[in-house]
Amino acid sequence: MHDPLGRRDDVILSVEDLAVHFPVGGGLLGRGGRLLRAVDGVDLGLKRGECLGLVGESGSGKSTVALSMLGLLTPTRGRIVVDGQVVTGRRAGNRKTLARIVQMVFQDPYASLNPRQTVRHTLEDPLRVHGVTAASEIEDRVATMLRHVGLRPEQADRYPHEFSGGQRQRIGIARALILNPRIVICDEPVSALDVSIRAQIINLLLELKETLGLSYIMISHDLGVVEHMSDRVAVMYLGRIVETGDWREIFERPAHPYTRSLIAAIPDPLHHAPLATTKGELPNPLSPPNGCAFGPRCRYAEAVCHREPGPPLEMRPDGHMVRCWRADEITDQTALALTASGHP
Amino acid sequence: MKLRANLIIGGALFALAIFVGLLAPWLAHTDPVLDANLMNAEEAPSWLWWFGTDGQGRDIYSRVVYGARVSLTVGIVSQLINSVIGVGLGLSAGYWGGWWDDVVNGLTNLMLAIPSLIFALAIMAVLGPGLTSLLIALGLTNWSFTCRIARASALSLKSQGYVQAATVLGYGDLRIMITQLLPNMLGPIIVIGTLGMGSAVLSEASLSFLGLGVRPPYPSWGSMLSEARDQITTAPWLSVFPGLAIFLTVLGLNLLGDGLRDILDPQSRSRRT
Amino acid sequence: MTGAPLIDIEDLRIDLNHGSSQVPAVEGVSFRIDRGETFGLVGESGCGKSITALALIGLLRPPLSVGGGVIRFDGREIQRLPATAQRALRGNRIAMIFQEPMTALNPVSPVGRQIAEMFVLHKGKSWREANQLAVEALARVRVPAPERRVKDYPHQLSGGMRQRVMIAIALACGPDLLIADEPTTALDVTVQAEIIELMRTLCAERGTAILMISHDLGLVANVCRRVAVMYAGRIVEERGSADIFRTPSHPYTQGLVASLPRLGSRAALGRTRLKEIAGVVPAITSFPDGCRFNPRCAQATDICRATAPETSLLEAGGLVRCHHHA
Numbered sequence: 001m002h003d004p005l006g007r008r009d010d011v012i013l014s015v016e017d018l019a020v021h022f023p024v025g026g027g028l029l030g031r032g033g034r035l036l037r038a039v040d041g042v043d044l045g046l047k048r049g050e051c052l053g054l055v056g057e058s059g060s061g062k063s064t065v066a067l068s069m070l071g072l073l074t075p076t077r078g079r080i081v082v083d084g085q086v087v088t089g090r091r092a093g094n095r096k097t098l099a100r101i102v103q104m105v106f107q108d109p110y111a112s113l114n115p116r117q118t119v120r121h122t123l124e125d126p127l128r129v130h131g132v133t134a135a136s137e138i139e140d141r142v143a144t145m146l147r148h149v150g151l152r153p154e155q156a157d158r159y160p161h162e163f164s165g166g167q168r169q170r171i172g173i174a175r176a177l178i179l180n181p182r183i184v185i186c187d188e189p190v191s192a193l194d195v196s197i198r199a200q201i202i203n204l205l206l207e208l209k210e211t212l213g214l215s216y217i218m219i220s221h222d223l224g225v226v227e228h229m230s231d232r233v234a235v236m237y238l239g240r241i242v243e244t245g246d247w248r249e250i251f252e253r254p255a256h257p258y259t260r261s262l263i264a265a266i267p268d269p270l271h272h273a274p275l276a277t278t279k280g281e282l283p284n285p286l287s288p289p290n291g292c293a294f295g296p297r298c299r300y301a302e303a304v305c306h307r308e309p310g311p312p313l314e315m316r317p318d319g320h321m322v323r324c325w326r327a328d329e330i331t332d333q334t335a336l337a338l339t340a341s342g343h344p
Numbered sequence: 345m346k347l348r349a350n351l352i353i354g355g356a357l358f359a360l361a362i363f364v365g366l367l368a369p370w371l372a373h374t375d376p377v378l379d380a381n382l383m384n385a386e387e388a389p390s391w392l393w394w395f396g397t398d399g400q401g402r403d404i405y406s407r408v409v410y411g412a413r414v415s416l417t418v419g420i421v422s423q424l425i426n427s428v429i430g431v432g433l434g435l436s437a438g439y440w441g442g443w444w445d446d447v448v449n450g451l452t453n454l455m456l457a458i459p460s461l462i463f464a465l466a467i468m469a470v471l472g473p474g475l476t477s478l479l480i481a482l483g484l485t486n487w488s489f490t491c492r493i494a495r496a497s498a499l500s501l502k503s504q505g506y507v508q509a510a511t512v513l514g515y516g517d518l519r520i521m522i523t524q525l526l527p528n529m530l531g532p533i534i535v536i537g538t539l540g541m542g543s544a545v546l547s548e549a550s551l552s553f554l555g556l557g558v559r560p561p562y563p564s565w566g567s568m569l570s571e572a573r574d575q576i577t578t579a580p581w582l583s584v585f586p587g588l589a590i591f592l593t594v595l596g597l598n599l600l601g602d603g604l605r606d607i608l609d610p611q612s613r614s615r616r617t
Numbered sequence: 618m619t620g621a622p623l624i625d626i627e628d629l630r631i632d633l634n635h636g637s638s639q640v641p642a643v644e645g646v647s648f649r650i651d652r653g654e655t656f657g658l659v660g661e662s663g664c665g666k667s668i669t670a671l672a673l674i675g676l677l678r679p680p681l682s683v684g685g686g687v688i689r690f691d692g693r694e695i696q697r698l699p700a701t702a703q704r705a706l707r708g709n710r711i712a713m714i715f716q717e718p719m720t721a722l723n724p725v726s727p728v729g730r731q732i733a734e735m736f737v738l739h740k741g742k743s744w745r746e747a748n749q750l751a752v753e754a755l756a757r758v759r760v761p762a763p764e765r766r767v768k769d770y771p772h773q774l775s776g777g778m779r780q781r782v783m784i785a786i787a788l789a790c791g792p793d794l795l796i797a798d799e800p801t802t803a804l805d806v807t808v809q810a811e812i813i814e815l816m817r818t819l820c821a822e823r824g825t826a827i828l829m830i831s832h833d834l835g836l837v838a839n840v841c842r843r844v845a846v847m848y849a850g851r852i853v854e855e856r857g858s859a860d861i862f863r864t865p866s867h868p869y870t871q872g873l874v875a876s877l878p879r880l881g882s883r884a885a886l887g888r889t890r891l892k893e894i895a896g897v898v899p900a901i902t903s904f905p906d907g908c909r910f911n912p913r914c915a916q917a918t919d920i921c922r923a924t925a926p927e928t929s930l931l932e933a934g935g936l937v938r939c940h941h942h943a
């Protein structure tokens with residue numbers, strides 16, 4: 001059976017019914033406080049060699065999912081399986097074992113490098129922490145990694161402030177890859193970079209993925225970048241996945257109204273035309289709306305959407321999954337919907 | 345880099361005090377304790393007795409020179425103890441948070457609420473006078489500012505990308521605190537430490553003045569002042585010179601602290617050219 | 618006077634003063650904005666787009682200063698105006714909104730009061746009248762329940778709501794020009810779309826001209842009628858916004874257009890390697906000689922390394938600063 005969640009042998013990472021809740025406010029012993037459901041029942045699968053795009057606006061929970069995959073947050077419910085190992089839970093060695101499998105490229109290349117450490121120091125330390133002791137091997141691996149990311153080994157003894165933003169991001173990528181991880185979570189890897197530098201980093205990430213056989217989770221708000229890099233895409237809204245599928249399905253035949261709003265909001269540089277707007281803003285996650293979370297902002301919402309919580313992710317014939325009561329009707333009216341932009 | 349005047353003057357004064365303390369046996373004219381001669385009692389400053397002599401005929405110059413050893417030892421060692429305690433508590437509290445942070449915060453507030461000199465007095469009362477008790481008393485009572493600074497720095501630094509990256513790379517907490525956080529908060533800690541050394545020199549003087557510091561006849565600037573109390577009108581040089589030594593050393597340390605703040609403050613360093 | 622452009626900048630130079638030495642951070646910048654026109658200034662960090670706008674409203678602060686050139690607003694030279702007259706222009710006839718509204722709003726004052734202040738300051742209204750006008754202003758930027766929201770403090774509002782408040786303040790006095798410096802960079806795409814549409818409709822209704830500053834060429838091209846691309850302190854190309862995307866003329870603009878993955882391009886063309894612009898963005902203190910783009914330009918020749926190109930007119934309309942332009 002075709003399973004778009006990819007729960008098969010070639011799955012390297014799977015997230016099963018992940019929920020992360022934070023108590024907010026309240027007095028002693030957490031009484032009187034409310035529960036922030038940052039992530040609430042997320043299922044995801046990442047195949048070997050695949051790039052999975054994770055899309056959604058701030059507050060959608062995509063960063064919380066990423067932190068859970070890195071073992072930095074303890075989920076309230078559900079589990080994460082990486083390379084056959086369950087990595088959720090507070091067991092000590094977890095973080096260190098996980099570090100050799102899952103790594104991360106950070107958004108801000110200025111804040112993500114220790115200003116007091118040379119590049120060499122930044123790249124050698126992780127090797128030592130993970131038990132590589134031979135000086136020659138450490139030296140070799142650092143030099144090789146620097147060449148991989150397009151820097152020269154002679155530059156290793158410089159400090160971060162001697163590099164440009166793009167070069168710093170290359171160092172950040174080198175640090176993420178120095179332990180030979182299998183999975184790299186890229187958290188907005190180009191959005192803090194100068195526009196003319198972004199293509200260099202995007203190309204580098206795609207090359208490294210091929211040469212080193214990596215799998216990526218690509219978190220970005222730039223749908224152009226996500227479309228360019230991803231094999232599959234998952235769209236999150238208010239702690240849940242609302243749509244997931246092959247990149248082409250998501251961008252050419254988006255089925256969830258939220259995915260449609262995201263795509264319609266991208267300005268078209270060739271036309272001096274109004275942007276399609278979505279009314280309102282992300283609701284307060286402490287008091288989510290009744291019914292479907294996107295209901296109050298959705299132009300297709302009907303009584304059922306305000307009454308019942310969103311349906312479970314439902315498999316569609318074209319292989320992608322949508323969490324929407326009206327997905328079938330909406331996709332049938334694609335042509336109609338795309339012309340009717342603007343406020344309802 | 346352009347060096348500020350306060351850095352140069354402060355550094356020079358502090359260096360002078362250290363130099364005098366280290367080379368005391370060669371700089372002093374007489375033994376500060378043994379060379380008492382009642383024949384020379386209470387001589388005014390002259391070519392022979394640069395700073396004059398005291399009631400027992402001891403050379404004040406030599407006693408001030410030797411006194412530098414006590415004052416600086418107390419200043420440096422007690423502040424080192426304070427810095428280690430303050431950084432240790434503040435850094436771990438800021439990084440770990442939770443109940444440990446509450447405990448450290450409570451302790452810091454307690455220390456800030458009790459005047460540190462009173463607290464030091466109480467410790468001295470238990471331990472008895474002497475150099476060691478002085479070091480312990482002053483070393484345990486002045487870490488609250490360092491602790492606050494370290495905690496605040498740790499709180500803001502731990503959200504930096506490179507600290508998160510270290511966590512993701514599987515570094516232990518201790519390694520993260522020592523290699524990622526500590527080097528990036530050292531600037532303000534050094535500034536606070538320098539200023540703290542000045543106040544420790546003053547505290548030593550105060551405690552010795554009250555007779556709780558270094559026991560006579562061994563000289564410290566504070567105990568010299570204490571002994572000179574009764575003759576302040578008849579033989580003012582007995583108090584003027586140790587007082588001047590304290591003044592210049594503390595001034596030097598404060599200027600140095602200010603100067604270091606100017607060059608170590610991360611705000612003044614540019615993020616990017 | 619109706620013939621004169623609203624903004625006329627000629628050969629503007631902005632110096633970065635470094636002790637006794639001066640480095641030009643912006644050089645030879647000229648452009649005009651007509652009444653009610655939408656004009657975009659696009660470039661990367663450090664290219665000088667934001668300080669050009671600050672010079673325009675007389676808000677450059679040391680170590681930056683205007684080193685030469687003329688800035689005319691409505692026919693009058695701004696630098697020659699006394700400080701009081703410059704102040705009277707700001708907020709009243711020229712208004713500005715910033716990237717991060719949280720830092721531009723006063724955190725200890727209710728937003729209604731901050732809007733009302735504009736009416737008191739520039740229109741001589743009483744506080745009573747001004748407070749009423751503030752509620753209306755909030756309603757115009759489509760803040761729900763404006764009579765209650767006026768009492769809110771900035772931290773109680775979301776990023777999008779704060780930017781609406783900024784727009785309400787900026788448009789309070791019906792300015793002739795709205796300068797929007799990266800107005801939506803900190804916002805999510807759906808909120809960005811709302812803010813842009815709000816800005817666009819409100820300014821169109823009142824005939825307010827927009828000077829939009831952004832690193833996002835796609836967004837600026839969508840919002841503005843004309844776009845100037847800045848690189849390393851100079852304008853390298855100025856065109857109608859649709860043309861600049863269809864037929865970019867300067868190699869830097871060509872690189873920018875080709876290097877960014879655009880939605881739909883993979884579906885149409887397949888995943889091709891993105892065209893990179895080599896090298897790094899130069900720092901203000903180390904702008905290269907000749908054409909400032911030459912170290913990164915594939916078409917650079919000796920003349921590019923030796924002399925800076927002058928601005929030349931394009932047949933299709935627009936200006937370009939390149940020795941080898943098509």
